[in-house]
Amino acid sequence: MRHTILLTLGAAATVATGEPAPDPAAVLKTIEAPVLKCKTLRTDVAVSIVPEALGSLKGTLVVGAGNKVRLELDGSVAAMTGKTVTVCDGERVRSVGFTQKAQDRPAEKQLGEMMRASHARVGVFVPLFLATKAPEPGEPRTPFALDTDYPVSGLKLGPALPGRDTRAVEYTVSPRGSKAAFDVVTWADAKTHLPVRRVITLKEAGKTVVVTETYSNTVLDGPVADGEFALPK
DSSP states (O other): OOOOOOOOOOOHHHHHSSSSSOOOHHHHHHHHHHHHOOOOOOEEEEEEESGGEEEEEEEEEEETTEEEEEEEEEEEEEEEEEEEEEESSSSEEEETTEEEEEEEEOOOTHHHHHHHHHHHHHSSSSEEEOOOOOTTOOOOOOOOOOOHHOEEEEEEOOOOTTTSSEEEEEEEEEEETOOEEEEEEEEETTTTTEEEEEEEEETTTTTTEEEEEEEEEEEEEEEOOGGSOOOOO
8 A cells, every 4th residue: 555645845934934844754754763773662651542531551662672572551441440561572472461361372573663663653552453454364464564554644744842842743644454544743852853742633433532642761772681571471
């Protein structure tokens, strides 16, 4: 699936400042590049969901070398309250928490890459609940590719966060295999280019859900102990 990226040169900004506005596609690439290129990633994430009845969560995402991932979230979502942990040790994935019993499944071969890409473009929370079409029996699974699985359209620049030196870009994501597209605003630190906040708006069946993710203590290519990827019991 390919979507045309709409580029806005910002004629009004050119008149006001005497310089062309940044290319929003280039801004998005600048935000995504450090996360996509890193070998290890750690970030704390706070998730709030509107309507508030749907809950809020706090936790940590850790991505290690060798396709290893740990996602730990604590709080409530829908009618579930508590702590959930999903860990991939490179070969197997196990999720426990909420009402789930520990279940093992084979790891996606590109799981680490997928989690870095999700953090770079669409966030941590929403991909966990996306309903996507699974391959038919005997049908080969298409390898993950960011611009194919999470293509963007409608790119434009957005306002900075009040009181913080950030750059913002707005876009629509149409996930492969899903009927639901959603709007995203990503704010990144102007110096590090790392995401600091993201708002995802989903509209379906006349209902609107707004998910806000705030990131902190993000470290790229830092040391990660293998013990963090021990499968939970």
